Amino acid sequence: MKTALTIAGSDSGGGAGIQADLKAFAAQGVFGMSVITAITAQNTKEVRSVQNIDLSIIQDQIEAVFDDIRVDAVKIGMLSSSETVDIVANSFKKYDPSFIVLDPVMVSKGGHHLLQEEAITALKEQMIPLATVITPNIPEAEVLTGIRIQSDQDQIDVCRAIQALGAKSVLLKGGHHSGDPNDLFFDGTDFHWIYGERIHTKNTHGTGCTLSSAIAANLAKGVSLKDSIEISKSYITTAIKHSLNLGHGHGPTNHFYELYEKANLVKA
Numbered sequence: 619m620k621t622a623l624t625i626a627g628s629d630s631g632g633g634a635g636i637q638a639d640l641k642a643f644a645a646q647g648v649f650g651m652s653v654i655t656a657i658t659a660q661n662t663k664e665v666r667s668v669q670n671i672d673l674s675i676i677q678d679q680i681e682a683v684f685d686d687i688r689v690d691a692v693k694i695g696m697l698s699s700s701e702t703v704d705i706v707a708n709s710f711k712k713y714d715p716s717f718i719v720l721d722p723v724m725v726s727k728g729g730h731h732l733l734q735e736e737a738i739t740a741l742k743e744q745m746i747p748l749a750t751v752i753t754p755n756i757p758e759a760e761v762l763t764g765i766r767i768q769s770d771q772d773q774i775d776v777c778r779a780i781q782a783l784g785a786k787s788v789l790l791k792g793g794h795h796s797g798d799p800n801d802l803f804f805d806g807t808d809f810h811w812i813y814g815e816r817i818h819t820k821n822t823h824g825t826g827c828t829l830s831s832a833i834a835a836n837l838a839k840g841v842s843l844k845d846s847i848e849i850s851k852s853y854i855t856t857a858i859k860h861s862l863n864l865g866h867g868h869g870p871t872n873h874f875y876e877l878y879e880k881a882n883l884v885k886a
């Protein structure tokens with residue numbers, strides 16, 4: 619069986635972070651493993667508090683996995699601090715995973731900072747050059763490049779600016795647009811629009827985590843990057859379309875729509 623490892627934060631509410639990543643891996647038929655970088659006390663409405671995990675335990679988790687188990691792809695989410703960025707980047711120099719999907723998580727939907735301001739430089743200098751693909755949303759791409767995104771041309775310019783930081787390829791997510799959520803994939807040479815249709819729901823907690831994990835899972839299975847992105851876009855669209863009305867804020871997406879439907883498990 620193919621495997622994927624997520625290095626990310628825990629979301630107690632189960633909709634984003636490690637919990638979303640492991641569900642997405644399972645839904646894509648890949649064996650999921652995890653290295654937890656931080657614990658967030660979080661629900662569908664807010665992040666109440668965050669505790670970073672001791673650096674030595676982060677290092678030990680990474681080594682425990684790589685020293686024993688084959689890792690076919692890695693997804694990176696919340697890194698929280700520059701010290702964590704250091705540890706993860708240095709471990710990749712040792713273990714050299716074949717595929718690294720970097721979701722440059724910075725701020726939660728409710729506005730809570732999940733990456734310390736001073737860690738942005740470390741992320742840019744140490745992590746971005748290692749990524750097979752980086753998957754920023756619009757605000758993250760603006761922070762990484764200093765370019766304000768208003769037009770299609772701005773999106774193209776931003777992808778090139780992120781490539782100049784050392785990324786091999788970029789998937790600029792369009793969920794934060796006012797119109798249809800079209801994503802732009804820059805494979806390092808060519809641009810490809812991945813078109814989406816806006817689903818009108820408030821239940822979009824963890825969409826970015828889910829998309830990047832599904833991409834990692836497909837890369838682990840040997841699917842090409844472009845096809846992994848297209849399969850994952852279609853997967854997140856279905857997961858949002860059939861999202862779950864849990865909690866009082868932004869509810870989670872539905873990773874197992876067909877399975878739950880068949881077993882008659884989804885009730886309003």
Ligand SMILES: Nc1ncnc2c1ncn2[C@@H]1O[C@H](COP(=O)(O)OP(=O)(O)OP(=O)(O)O)[C@@H](O)[C@H]1O
Pocket residue numbers: 634726727754755756791792793794799800801814815816817818819822823824825826827828829851854855858
């Ligand atoms: N309402 C929506 N309808 C359809 N697709 C959406 C919607 N919102 C987001 N998407 C898609 O979901 C994926 C994740 O994009 P988004 O820009 O929301 O990521 P994000 O901000 O990193 O998410 P999060 O921080 O909640 O994990 C993208 O492919 C985007 O186009």
Ligand SMILES: Cc1ncc(CO)c(N)n1
Pocket residue numbers: 626627628629634635636658660695696723725726727732823824825826827
């Ligand atoms: C732990 C965690 N990672 C990522 C996100 C971004 O959606 C979140 N809200 N929480």
